[in-house]
Amino acid sequence: xxxxxxxxxxxxxxxxxxxxxxxxxxxxxxxxxxxxxxxxxxxxxxxxxxxxxxxxxxxxxxxxxxxxxxxxxxxxxxxxxxxxxxxxxxxxxxxxxxxxxxxxxxxxxxxxxxxxxxxxxxxxxxxxxxxxxxxxxxxxxxxxxxxxxxxxxxxxxxxxxxxxxxxxxxxxxxxxxxxxxxxxxxxxxxxxxxxxxxxxxxxxxxxxxxxxxxxxxxxxxxxxxxxxxxxxxxxxxxxxxxxxxxxxxxxxxxxxxxxxxxxxxxxxxxxxxxxxxxxxxxxxxxxxxxxxxxxxxxxxxxxxxxxxxxxxxxxxxxxxxxxxxxxxxxxxxxxxxxxxxxxxxxxxxxxxxxxxxxxxxxxxxxxxxxxxxxxxxxxxxxxxxxxxxxxxxxxxxxxxxxxxxxxxxxxxxxxxxxxxxxxxxxxxxxxxxxxxxxxxxxxxxxxxxxxxxxx
Amino acid sequence: xxxxxxxxxxxxxxxxxxxxxxxxxxxxxxxxxxxxxxxxxxxxxxxxxxxxxxxxxxxxxxxxxxxxxxxxxxxxxxxxxxxxxxxxxxxxxxxxxxxxxxxxxxxxxxxxxxxxxxxxxxxxxxxxxxxxxxxxxxxxxxxxxxxxxxxxxxxxxxxxxxxxxxxxxxxxxxxxxxxxxxxxxxxxxxxxxx
Numbered sequence: 006x007x008x009x010x011x012x013x014x015x016x017x018x019x020x021x022x023x024x025x026x027x028x029x030x031x032x033x034x035x036x037x038x039x040x041x042x043x044x045x046x047x048x049x050x051x052x053x054x055x056x057x058x059x060x061x062x063x064x065x066x067x068x069x070x071x072x073x074x075x076x077x078x079x080x081x082x083x084x085x086x087x088x089x090x091x092x093x094x095x096x097x098x099x100x101x102x103x104x105x106x107x108x109x110x111x112x113x114x115x116x117x118x119x120x121x122x123x124x125x126x127x128x129x130x131x132x133x134x135x136x137x138x139x140x141x142x143x144x145x146x147x148x149x150x151x152x153x154x155x156x157x158x159x160x161x162x163x164x165x166x167x168x169x170x171x172x173x174x175x176x177x178x179x180x181x182x183x184x185x186x187x188x189x190x191x192x193x194x195x196x197x198x199x200x201x202x203x204x205x206x207x208x209x210x211x212x213x214x215x216x217x218x219x220x221x222x223x224x225x226x227x228x229x230x231x232x233x234x235x236x237x238x239x240x241x242x243x244x245x246x247x248x249x250x251x252x253x254x255x256x257x258x259x260x261x262x263x264x265x266x267x268x269x270x271x272x273x274x275x276x277x278x279x280x281x282x283x284x285x286x287x288x289x290x291x292x293x294x295x296x297x298x299x300x301x302x303x304x305x306x307x308x309x310x311x312x313x314x315x316x317x318x319x320x321x322x323x324x325x326x327x328x329x330x331x332x333x334x335x336x337x338x339x340x341x342x343x344x345x346x347x348x349x350x351x352x353x354x355x356x357x358x359x360x361x362x363x364x365x366x367x368x369x370x371x372x373x374x375x376x377x378x379x380x381x382x383x384x385x386x387x388x389x390x391x392x393x394x395x396x397x398x399x400x401x402x403x404x405x406x407x408x409x410x411x412x413x414x415x416x417x418x419x420x421x422x423x424x425x426x427x428x429x430x431x432x433x434x435x436x437x438x439x440x441x442x443x444x445x446x447x448x449x450x451x452x453x454x455x456x457x458x459x460x
Numbered sequence: 461x462x463x464x465x466x467x468x469x470x471x472x473x474x475x476x477x478x479x480x481x482x483x484x485x486x487x488x489x490x491x492x493x494x495x496x497x498x499x500x501x502x503x504x505x506x507x508x509x510x511x512x513x514x515x516x517x518x519x520x521x522x523x524x525x526x527x528x529x530x531x532x533x534x535x536x537x538x539x540x541x542x543x544x545x546x547x548x549x550x551x552x553x554x555x556x557x558x559x560x561x562x563x564x565x566x567x568x569x570x571x572x573x574x575x576x577x578x579x580x581x582x583x584x585x586x587x588x589x590x591x592x593x594x595x596x597x598x599x600x601x602x603x604x605x606x607x608x609x610x611x612x613x614x615x616x617x618x619x620x621x622x623x624x625x626x627x628x629x630x631x632x633x634x635x636x637x638x639x640x641x642x643x644x645x646x647x648x649x650x651x652x653x654x
Contacts, residue, residue: 036612036614037570037612038612040594040611040612040613040614041594041615044614044615044617045618046618049522049523049614049616050523050526050527050612050614051522051523051524051525051526051527051614052523054523054526055523055526113521113522114521115520115521115523117520117525117562117563117564119525119567143469143473146469147469152467153466153467154466154467154468154469154472158472159472159476162469162472162473162476163476163480166473166476166477166480167476167477167480170480170484174484174488182561183499184499185499185557185558185559185560185561185562185563186498186499186554186557186558186559186560186563187498187554187557187563187565188491188492188498188499189560189562189563190557190563190565191487191488191491191492191498192488193563195484195487195488203480235476236475236479239475239476239479239480240479240480240482240483241483242483243480243483243484243487244483244486244487246487247487249567250565252533252534252535252538253531253533253534253552253565254531254551254552254553254554254556254557254565255491255498255554256491256494256495256498256554259487259491259495262486262487263487266483326535326537329567330529330566330567330568330569331569334567334568335568401537401541401569402537404537404540404541408541408571408572409606409607409610409611410606412610412611412612413606413609413610416610
């Protein structure tokens with residue numbers, strides 16, 4: 006089978022799913038201002054929300070990351086993918102599973118697992134795909150032609166191992182008959198938080214660790230920091246799930262443990278970020294920000310800092326009293342999964358797609374435009390969620406204000422979210438068009454020739 | 461023998477797994493062992509009827525949890541806001557949930573918390589509310605004005621009459637494990653099926 010078929014297939018379908026996910030997002034945002042639009046069962050707000058999160062997490066982000074890594078890993082390890090056939094089979098199964106799972110969600114067949122609503126048997130099939138991915142990753146590492154494992158490989162290995170347990174705990178164990186009440190809630194929050202922390206963080210960071218030095222043509226700033234970042238995150242991330250229940254009906258000690266570990270997360274995050282910025286700082290000045298790839302990597306890193314400083318801050322009991330359960334948390338989640346990790350994934354797609362197509366990116370200019378529109382729209386998008394969240398949080402403290410009055414105060418914030426979201430949605434099409442043109446479009450032949458030489 | 465972790469697939473993988481496993485076990489398996497109230501209790505906890513169980517299934521598939529939490533946190537503001545006739549709502553305890561096959565504690569309050577909503581409204585009120593939260597008809601005149609403008613709860617008009625009844629039956633159980641709404645003499649009201 007032709008090399009990189011799996012990577013190509015997964016990247017293309019991930020990009021398509023991204024559009025679908027954003028469509029669900031913009032519809033959800035619209036429902037917050039005009040709740041009566043599309044007043045039918047399949048378009049009710051919770052269904053849209055579940056589709057939005059699941060398509061983003063699994064259809065787009067996970068799939069894009071897997072596709073990009075299918076391309077990156079063999080390059081770092083100087084070998085071929087362990088089994089291209091297995092990769093393609095997994096890609097096909099994965100996409101069919103997604104479609105089945107999403108139809109399940111749209112028709113109301115859901116699990117009570119946030120981020121894991123995909124019903125069985127589709128969730129089990131996701132796990133099967135994951136095992137296939139696992140085999141391919143470990144196999145590729147095993148047949149490598151280099152001695153040392155680069156940071157990207159550590160993070161990928163970590164992710165495939167951790168995720169296996171995290172996914173099974175959240176989606177399967179939490180649904181076992183003897184697991185109920187707050188015990189179930191604890192398992193589910195273990196999953197929800199670690200889906201972000203031990204699936205998307207390591208995969209995103211793995212990709213950035215490859216792309217930043219490659220793109221800037223500068224070695225990574227500090228090998229020691231890479232090690233500290235990786236080993237500390239392996240230990241501390243997993244403890245933090247219970248910070249979703251601060252002040253709630255779960256054991257007090259567990260909440261305290263999660264708060265302490267939420268704070269320790271500053272260590273690995275700062276190690277990673279110092280490393281990334283250090284690499285940017287030591288890169289050749291004139292060209293380091295050319296084109297969409299370094300811009301996306303830089304902005305993704307900035308958003309990564311913000312999310313990761315917000316995390317410990319929100320876990321402080323007194324702050325949590327204001328921010329928890331409000332729109333603030335929605336802003337926080339978007340900054341991690343959209344701001345940081347989708348930015349890394351888009352950078353990865355911009356980097357890998359031309360390689361897969363064997364020619365230059367269709368248009369760097371269009372890529373820049375996509376970056377600027379998306380970024381300038383995402384700033385007010387996040388900000389308005391945080392501001393709205395704080396307004397809400399303080400309104401709830403005041404017994405004079407009824408619940409609906411607090412909703413009234415958010416009307417403007419929700420409109421702002423819709424409009425800034427619409428710009429993000431619009432910018433996506435520039436990205437999609439650019440990538441599709443790169444793969445399938447017809448454009449000037451000399452560019453093509455040049456790209457092949459550059460290989 | 462010197463082990464060079466960075467050259468070894470086995471050592472990197474084992475190391476990453478072991479470090480992770482410590483936290484994973486201590487935060488998932490250990491809590492129910494040291495805090496049995498997470499899954500068992502001496503208190504009497506309401507057993508759901510068949511109808512209420514159908515209501516739970518609807519609550520789950522309609523995703524009410526994405527807008528409503530079911531937990532009175534240990535905060536004065538929660539207790540007061542979700543109280544009733546100037547009586548503060550009691551804080552939610554772990555044991556109240558032991559019969560909840562599916563937990564709906566939730567993380568987002570787009571709408572009010574529902575942990576103590578059982579019995580606060582009549583089933584007729586819920587009926588009208590599920591049909592159209594923005595226009596509950598002449599019978600509930602205090603729901604005019606601001607609600608029409610800002611309630612963003614979806615109307616669950618597409619549910620069948622049976623389904624709305626099942627869902628309401630479930631909603632009316634919420635909070636009854638702590639029989640907290642009392643009459644003037646301090647006797648529990650126990651008026652959940654009204």
